Amino acid sequence: MNSSVSASEAQPTATAKLQQELASQAVGVTLRAVTKKYGSFTAVENISLDIPAGSYTCLLGPSGCGKTTTLRMIAGHEDITSGELLIGDRRVNDLPPTQRNTAMMFQNYALFPHKTVWENVEFGLKMRNLPKAERIQRVDEILEIVGLTKFAQRKPAKLSGGQQQRAALARALVTRPQVLLLDEPLSALDENLRVRTRSELRKLQKQFGMTFIQVTHGQDEAFALSDQIVVMDHGRIDQIGTPEQIFQMPASRFVARFVGDNNIFVGKISDVLQGNQYAILRLDVDGIGSFLCRGQAADLGMTAACCVRSDSMTMTPYPPTDPTLPNQLTARVVAIEFTGYVTRVSLMVEATGAELTYKVRSHDWIANPVQEGQLVTLSWTTENCVFLSH
Amino acid sequence: MNKRPLSFYFLAAFFGLFVLFLYGPMIAIFMLSLQGPDGTLTFPMRGFSFYWLGQVFQEQRVGSFVEAFQRSLILGIGVLLLSLIVSVMAGLAFRARFRGATFLFYLTISSLIVPSVLVSLGIGIAFQVLGLETNWFSSGLGAHLTWTVPFAFLIVLGVFNRFNPSYEEAARDLGANDTKTFWEVVFPLIAPSLIGVGLLSFTLSYDEFTRTSLVSGQDNTLPLEVFGMTTNVTSPALYALGTLTTLFSFTMIVIAFIGFQMFSKRQQQ
Numbered sequence: 001m002n003s004s005v006s007a008s009e010a011q012p013t014a015t016a017k018l019q020q021e022l023a024s025q026a027v028g029v030t031l032r033a034v035t036k037k038y039g040s041f042t043a044v045e046n047i048s049l050d051i052p053a054g055s056y057t058c059l060l061g062p063s064g065c066g067k068t069t070t071l072r073m074i075a076g077h078e079d080i081t082s083g084e085l086l087i088g089d090r091r092v093n094d095l096p097p098t099q100r101n102t103a104m105m106f107q108n109y110a111l112f113p114h115k116t117v118w119e120n121v122e123f124g125l126k127m128r129n130l131p132k133a134e135r136i137q138r139v140d141e142i143l144e145i146v147g148l149t150k151f152a153q154r155k156p157a158k159l160s161g162g163q164q165q166r167a168a169l170a171r172a173l174v175t176r177p178q179v180l181l182l183d184e185p186l187s188a189l190d191e192n193l194r195v196r197t198r199s200e201l202r203k204l205q206k207q208f209g210m211t212f213i214q215v216t217h218g219q220d221e222a223f224a225l226s227d228q229i230v231v232m233d234h235g236r237i238d239q240i241g242t243p244e245q246i247f248q249m250p251a252s253r254f255v256a257r258f259v260g261d262n263n264i265f266v267g268k269i270s271d272v273l274q275g276n277q278y279a280i281l282r283l284d285v286d287g288i289g290s291f292l293c294r295g296q297a298a299d300l301g302m303t304a305a306c307c308v309r310s311d312s313m314t315m316t317p318y319p320p321t322d323p324t325l326p327n328q329l330t331a332r333v334v335a336i337e338f339t340g341y342v343t344r345v346s347l348m349v350e351a352t353g354a355e356l357t358y359k360v361r362s363h364d365w366i367a368n369p370v371q372e373g374q375l376v377t378l379s380w381t382t383e384n385c386v387f388l389s390h
Numbered sequence: 391m392n393k394r395p396l397s398f399y400f401l402a403a404f405f406g407l408f409v410l411f412l413y414g415p416m417i418a419i420f421m422l423s424l425q426g427p428d429g430t431l432t433f434p435m436r437g438f439s440f441y442w443l444g445q446v447f448q449e450q451r452v453g454s455f456v457e458a459f460q461r462s463l464i465l466g467i468g469v470l471l472l473s474l475i476v477s478v479m480a481g482l483a484f485r486a487r488f489r490g491a492t493f494l495f496y497l498t499i500s501s502l503i504v505p506s507v508l509v510s511l512g513i514g515i516a517f518q519v520l521g522l523e524t525n526w527f528s529s530g531l532g533a534h535l536t537w538t539v540p541f542a543f544l545i546v547l548g549v550f551n552r553f554n555p556s557y558e559e560a561a562r563d564l565g566a567n568d569t570k571t572f573w574e575v576v577f578p579l580i581a582p583s584l585i586g587v588g589l590l591s592f593t594l595s596y597d598e599f600t601r602t603s604l605v606s607g608q609d610n611t612l613p614l615e616v617f618g619m620t621t622n623v624t625s626p627a628l629y630a631l632g633t634l635t636t637l638f639s640f641t642m643i644v645i646a647f648i649g650f651q652m653f654s655k656r657q658q659q
Contacts, residue, residue: 075563076563077559077562077563096562097562097563097565098562098563098564098565102563103563103564104559104560104563106556106559106560107556108556110554110556110557110559110560111560112557112560112561112574112575112579113579114578114579114656123561123564123566123574124564124565127561127564127565127566127567127570128565171564175564175565
């Protein structure tokens with residue numbers, strides 16, 4: 001009884017001390033026109049990015065988009081071909097990983113298989129030649145925080161996926177880095193554990209006020225974790241924004257497609273109106289209809305695109321009540337997919353063969369279902385139709 | 391029921407023949423080496439004793455097995471260590487792609503294709519031209535390395551091929567320099583494979599004949615000594631020697647195997 005009381009008392013103080021130390025030293029990261037070339041291949045092209053101190057930033061994109069290369073350049077495991085990298089206000093382009101005050105958590109963790117959890121965590125302190133007493137104190141403290149005290153003497157192979165993840169986290173945090181870099185830290189975990197570990201990561205980041213930069217290809221993960229999302233494609237940054245901004249105002253067709261379930265229409269701009277906060281553009285899409293969308297001013301006659309999220313449309317039986325209104329189209333239901341909370345409906349515009357997706361809460365769908373093969377009208381508000389400049 | 395096809399019996403018979411050819415001669419030599427003191431070189435066996443096994447350790451009329459064995463053992467261990475050091479360093483170098491790597495690779499491997507006797511002859515001539523004396527521990531050692539290093543190098547390349555570079559990156563990320571990264575992380579992880587490389591280098595050296603034949607100088611290695619004796623010695627002592635060296639080789643394999651097991655176990659207890 002006694003020992004459990006003292007253990008639970010020791011933890012908050014150790015955590016509080018570490019918390020203070022980590023929060024007080026968190027710094028931001030700045031990339032200025034950073035480019036990475038491998039021979040004639042450009043992996044990352046001219047990216048500029050500000051990552052505020054104490055924020056959680058996710059680099060999001062498909063494989064090969066340059067997000068991992070960017071992270072590795074920040075860590076110092078990859079040379080920068082041109083441009084500037086600042087951690088805090090220090091230019092670190094030519095510094096080795098150790099002198100950057102960053103720590104990296106590798107994909108699949110790269111825990112040393114021949115060392116115990118304790119030795120793995122101690123490694124960074126040993127390499128820094130810290131006295132033994134301090135090493136013991138720090139390792140024990142961080143293992144306590146991540147809840148691995150009982151597993152300290154195990155080899156990584158004898159840990160579960162979640163425990164390995166926490167061991168890797170402890171190993172990265174024990175050196176008190178100013179910035180923590182995470183390369184797909186959740187990809188090795190199964191679905192349930194991933195969601196739980198995700199919120200633990202976020203909690204830890206908030207608790208310690210540290211700067212976290214994470215690479216991920218999962219939009220759910222990026223949305224759930226980030227203060228700031230950087231969407232990358234083909235070595236360039238497509239959009240930087242909060243999860244809400246990325247979700248509600250995708251800046252490009254790529255982002256609209258990648259963050260999922262957007263219907264994208266390509267047409268010609270036939271009118272530009274000035275709205276309250278943004279320009280309203282009229283986009284004529286051949287064979288489908290004429291849509292009003294919100295965006296920046298653009299040239300008349302220019303070919304452009306707009307997108308509507310599949311969950312912000314309204315489905316009504318054909319024919320439409322007023323066919324002259326904008327922001328509506330007629331399509332035929334092709335397939336219905338019940339996925340639990342949400343029902344996904346695939347539709348096709350018969351005149352052009354364009355495929356669309358409509359998502360609705362299953363509860364509402366069951367109350368008001370439509371059969372496969374039926375013609376329906378889909379409509380939406382201008383608010384929900386976003387202009388995509390490229 | 392599980393009826394086996396006819397091909398099974400054909401293949402089993404073929405495999406049986408293979409095993410017979412592989413171990414038959416060895417077993418014959420084992421048996422002949424265990425004859426009584428008046429045994430000869432051929433069957434039938436005359437009595438049973440360990441007399442000839444003991445004879446091996448006595449001075450022979452034309453030379454000494456024991457000294458030849460000592461030389462081969464020392465040479466084998468030297469070759470083992472040098473092959474390991476050179477091949478691991480080469481393996482590390484080849485991971486970082488450098489200019490001329492492919493050329494150097496084929497240059498190294500070609501040593502396996504060149505006829506052994508030419509290698510031996512070449513080394514002999516080179517030593518003669520340079521006015522150096524050939525010896526088992528100098529020219530002989532070199533000759534062995536031309537044989538063992540390419541093999542060791544090939545295996546080490548394979549080992550590093552499967553080696554996850556993120557372990558090294560993690561080590562560097564945590565502040566280890568190159569030396570520490572190697573000794574703390576890389577070496578312990580490849581050590582079990584290196585036991586195999588070492589064992590192979592040793593055995594290749596231990597029974598090397600052709601490459602050593604023209605460059606061993608005054609004193610013979612064990613295979614050369616044995617070959618010399620086949621023409622002079624007419625007693626089962628020769629067979630006894632075969633039995634003993636075979637036992638020695640098996641012991642080496644068992645030691646290597648236990649070492650490998652120990653290393654692997656330490657990694658995932």
